Amino acid sequence: FKTLGADVAGEVEQIGKGVTSLKLGDHVFGDIFNYGYGAIAEYVCVPVEALVLKPENISFEEAAGVPVAALTAYHGLNKYGAVRAGSEVLINGASGGVGTFAVQLAKFYGANVTGVCSTRNIDLVKDCGATDVIDYTETDLMKLDRKFDLIIDMVGNLSLSDYKKLLTAHGNCAVVGFGGMSHLMSIGLLGGKRIKMVDFKSNQKDMQYLANLLENKDISTVIDRSYSLEETSEAITYLETSRARGKVVIIPDKG
Ligand SMILES: NC(=O)c1ccc[n+]([C@@H]2O[C@H](COP(=O)([O-])OP(=O)(O)OC[C@H]3O[C@@H](n4cnc5c(N)ncnc54)[C@H](OP(=O)(O)O)[C@@H]3O)[C@@H](O)[C@H]2O)c1
Incomplete structure (x- = not known):
């Protein structure tokens, strides 16, 4: 695989030919494990089936911790x-x-x-x-x-x-x-x-189910720490301590 990471959240910047379910600027999130990882990056290129619309009432950071x-x-x-x-x-x-x-x-x-x-x-x-x-x-x-x-x-x-x-x-x-x-x-x-x-293959139906629960505030992401892209190795090292409280999130444009 390209780089580590299965969970993504972000904005659609380009669309492949024939894609009608998403448009430029849509806010999306999903699990790209089935498409070869690579989520710890500024950009990912994945089939539309990997993504669902992010509820507007949750942040990208919260969404990235979900899939x-x-x-x-x-x-x-x-x-x-x-x-x-x-x-x-x-x-x-x-x-x-x-x-x-x-x-x-x-x-x-x-x-x-x-x-x-x-x-x-x-x-x-x-x-x-x-x-x-x-x-x-x-x-x-x-x-x-x-x-x-x-x-x-x-x-x-x-x-x-x-x-x-x-x-x-x-x-x-x-x-x-x-x-x-x-x-x-x-x-x-x-x-x-x-x-x-537990073994499963993620799909849009299950992701949409979770998106609805998030939108209704039935569940929410517990975020322990967030790191910049450059701090990825620190983030992984922290995860490996098995002491994380909830999720650890990488934010590419974190200041
Ligand atoms: N995160 C994912 O998306 C994901 C998905 C699929 C499978 N997995 C696998 O599922 C396992 C758990 O993943 P995770 O991400 O939930 O783990 P995690 O976030 O790394 O779990 C850390 C938590 O485990 C607690 N903990 C450590 N030892 C414990 C013990 N003996 N009894 C009870 N709690 C204990 C820690 O609390 P204290 O510091 O208080 O002990 C800490 O809050 C891993 O093997 C992982 O590979 C993870």
Whole structure:
């Protein structure tokens, strides 16, 4: 691929022959992963199918933080389980890029959301809509004797037997983050139908669904830090600490 980055938000500056769904000057956002990455740049050239119109009431910065993280949360909640009003949902890694969207979306669907995070992020996770927060620095989740209808795991520090112990009889687990090769292999080989790795191909329909939620303020982007294009390596280094609170965004023309 050209450069890193899957999420884009920006203004349409040129249009290919035959494109009628967008016009010059439109404000758009999307996930360009399917088209070879390259989002960390001043310009991208992508098929129109990668983009949807950005709601005018959110900034480019907010929009840029949405696509892959929110789509991952959306698929984890809807395609790997069936979140509904009253579902008991556990979000492990609730304060990160995917987690903050997962908590908001689960809350939007009417679930009872339990988020796992550290002390400094308790208020953030509650603000996202969690009814209950487990501080992993104080409390061992596995000793709580609680069961969940759906687990979304962003951290990958739970074993297959942990997932099974935490799930209700018909519960499901969507694994987003991995704790290493053995974790990955155990889920792939032994997770069965109920414990699965989240995998999806983004499309305009799902992006438009998220755009509507953003426009209605049903969900919003939690932005931890933004960096200029020149500061990309610092941004990546920060992300790699696994301490980000919400999303990290690159703004090409940041002053
Ligand atoms: N971001 C995306 O768009 C995306 C999309 C698909 C898949 N993924 C994958 O999903 C995983 C999570 O990504 P992410 O972007 O959400 O991560 P992230 O933003 O890097 O997650 C950082 C957060 O994780 C929390 N955390 C760290 N250790 C924890 C623990 N033991 N228990 C609970 N929370 C913990 C940190 O909070 P504390 O500092 O308080 O511990 C921090 O807020 C990664 O493996 C990533 O590759 C990410």
